[in-house]
Amino acid sequence: MxxxxxxxxxxxxxxxxxxxxxxxxxxxxxxxxxxxxxxxxxxxxxxxxxxxxxxxxxxxxxxxxxxxxxxxxxxxxxxxxxxxxxxxxxxxxxxxxxxxxxxxxxNKLVFIQQSNEEKQSLTDFLHSDGKIAIGTPEAVPAGTYSEQLLKELGIWDKLQGRIILTKDVRQVLTVVKEGAVDVGIVYQSDIHGEENLEAAWESDPHLYEPIxxxxxxxxxxxxxxxxxxxxxxxxxxxxxxxxxxxxxxxxxxxxxxxxxxx
Missing domain, CATH: 3.40.190.10 (Periplasmic binding protein-like II)
Known part of the structure; x- marks a missing residue:
């Protein structure tokens, strides 16, 4: 052996x-x-x-x-x-x-809302008391672009008191989903595959810096x-x-x- x-x-x-x-x-x-x-x-x-x-x-x-x-x-x-x-x-x-x-x-910005809500125009929203969520402009690029967009549309001042600031765009999606706000502004890419969310209105990319x-x-x-x-x-x-x-x-x-x- x-x-x-x-x-x-x-x-x-x-x-x-x-x-x-x-x-x-x-x-x-x-x-x-x-x-x-x-x-x-x-x-x-x-x-x-x-x-x-x-x-x-x-x-x-x-x-x-x-x-x-x-x-x-x-x-x-x-x-x-x-x-x-x-x-x-x-x-x-x-x-x-x-x-x-x-x-x-x-990328580009879009206004979003819950997909089961009746669509309204931006004008109708402005005449309501609904809230809108955006990223905090000082820390979140999407928020910076959103502020530029709202100012160029001439509605930034009109929305004061109705704007909810978030830590990032993911939180914007969350508060819209939960119904804590009526509308949010996120990147077009953010709503891909998201359930119960849809684009309410598109934005004109010329109204904010290229993203x-x-x-x-x-x-x-x-x-x-x-x-x-x-x-x-x-x-x-x-x-x-x-x-x-x-x-x-x-x-x-x-x-x-x-x-x-x-």
């Missing part, structure tokens, strides 16, 4: 941490901050990305672009940032936080190694590929080639 040769115990103990170290090194964690309006589309893209890159794990933090930008400026360990605000992207770029970035998408979304690789962590940088580049490129652009388009984003390649 053949005897099985066994490794000495001391060699096994030496190899265990080495093997464990190799195993741990295989998984790379990416932490990504993104505008709340991109929640559904980015979650779908995450599934596709992690299938193609099983050694990379993606964790999102969604919120208002202004709030997320301030967190990055204060040292939050963020690898990539998706902003619904050109201003917030530019502030990070000017502050030296952006390693690489570009405009990738465009552009920016993707950025954040470079405020000098300790990031080459493998992490490669992973960030992989995701940055992946979200601009046709597969991801088709997902964004399916959620109502404008992914025109002229915008993506600018």
């Amino acid at each position: 053949k005897t099985v040769q066994r490794l000495p115990i001391f060699i096994i103990f030496i190899l265990i941490p080495f093997i464990a170290g190799c195993t741990n090194e295989e998984k790379i964690e990416l932490t990504i901050s993104a505008a709340a309006s991109m929640t559904n589309s980015l979650n779908e893209i995450k599934k596709e990305f992690e299938q193609d890159y099983p050694h990379i794990s993606v964790t999102y933090h969604f919120g208002g672009s202004g709030t997320l930008r301030k967190q990055i400026e204060q040292g939050a360990p963020i690898d990539l940032f998706f902003s619904a605000s050109k201003k917030d992207y530019q502030l990070l770029e000017e502050g030296g936080f952006v390693r690489n970035g570009s405009a990738i998408l465009q 552009q979304y920016f993707a950025a690789i954040i470079g405020n962590n000098s300790a990031v190694d080459d493998r992490k940088i490669d992973a960030m580049e992989h995701f940055y490129q992946f979200i601009q590929e046709e597969q991801s652009m088709n997902i964004f388009a399916s959620y109502g984003f404008d992914t025109t080639e002229a915008l993506v390649n600018q």
Whole structure:
């Protein structure tokens, strides 16, 4: 009978941490901050990305672009940032936080209401005592654009006392769904797949600044190694590929080639 040769115990103990170290090194964690309006589309893209890159794990933090930008400026360990605000992207770029970035998408505003409510005109709404929800203009890009729209329509002052400010566009959807307000203003992409919500009135995109979304690789962590940088580049490129652009388009984003390649 053949005897099985066994490794000495001391060699096994030496190899265990080495093997464990190799195993741990295989998984790379990416932490990504993104505008709340991109929640559904980015979650779908995450599934596709992690299938193609099983050694990379993606964790999102969604919120208002202004709030997320301030967190990055204060040292939050963020690898990539998706902003619904050109201003917030530019502030990070000017502050030296952006390693690489570009405009990738465009959007527009819509007024929304519960789908089981009888449609009324904007004029009828103005003559009622109904409330309207928008994102807080100082922290939420959708709120900034909404304020511009309402001012250009000449109804901002008329609505004072009836405007409910929210922390992000997802909360606008929630308060409209719950009937806490009659109308809300969100991005066109936000109502995709939302039950019990519909567009009440469209908006004229010329009445507010172009709504552009920016993707950025954040470079405020000098300790990031080459493998992490490669992973960030992989995701940055992946979200601009046709597969991801088709997902964004399916959620109502404008992914025109002229915008993506600018």
